Amino acid sequence: MKYGILIGILLLLLTACQHPTVYVYTEGLTALQKQQLTEQLQQQTLPFQFTELPVPKEFSAATLLTSEDKILTAETEQLANIMQAMGYQPQLNYVSVANHHYSDGNIGFYLRGEQIEQGFEMPQQLHTTGCVEDRYNNLKVRFFDNLVEFTLLNGARAQLVWQRYENYLVINYRDTAQSYTHSTPLVATPFGEKPSDTFRYNAHIAGPQWLNCSLQVVYMD
Known part of the structure; x- marks a missing residue:
């Protein structure tokens, strides 16, 4: 009986470890934008994790990467809505299982701020x-x-x-x-x-x- 309980706990822990995660990459966001992004990510259903890496140059300003092997439609839509709420038009890309970064339902969330050119004068x-x-x-x-x-x-x-x-x-x-x-x-x-x-x-x-x-x-x- 004791072993059965232990095995059950281990299975629960294993399931938790395998829960799909949102990996968040940001670049060039203001402190206000970062705060707003964090608050909105806390309201969606998947666990999320900020990374220290920049957004790849080949990606659009708002990009979602999700795996073909396990597509989480509702969760991906929530993330796209967050991008739209921040004034972006998200681009959704699917990656194959061969790309191990985003398999098993993991999602990449990439958001890059756009900047006003140095020396730009505001229109009146x-x-x-x-x-x-x-x-x-x-x-x-x-x-x-x-x-x-x-x-x-x-x-x-x-x-x-x-x-x-x-x-x-x-x-x-x-x-x-x-x-x-x-x-x-x-x-x-x-x-x-x-x-x-x-x-x-x-x-x-x-x-x-x-x-x-x-x-x-x-x-x-």
Whole structure:
């Protein structure tokens, strides 16, 4: 009887050791982004482990690697949702059993921050876009000195402090902050594709909801 109990305990321990794990690789994230990422990873169902290695250059800014031998659909979707909540478009890649790094359901989670170029000057006027709540799209946003001014739906103007932090745009609001990554995508307009400066929000914060928007200016020649 005693041996049976011991064998049962060993089997439970073995099962626990074999539980699929999320291996998290990050590079170039702000302290705020890292905190938000950790909090969101704690809410998903798989155990996770941060690594000290950088994100491989050939990977996109948000990449998930999962093994073909054991696909955890629901768990992978949770991880993709975390990337999307931080303002990224995840790319999902499947690897074969021959790649022993991600077999038995283990998942690689790779997230790389994008940086604003050194010497880049903030545009003076932008508009909100891609908001979590559609009604906040197309608010006017003005940058001047160290202040940023949002013209709200009721016409009121909210002035907040903005700054650069490790080459990211950060807008502070009371005891929280929203950070943004910079890119220059082409934007479809009635006059064809036009260049833009786009600042994509990095996380879904509790509020105000108009900070859960990206900021964009489109150049019409």
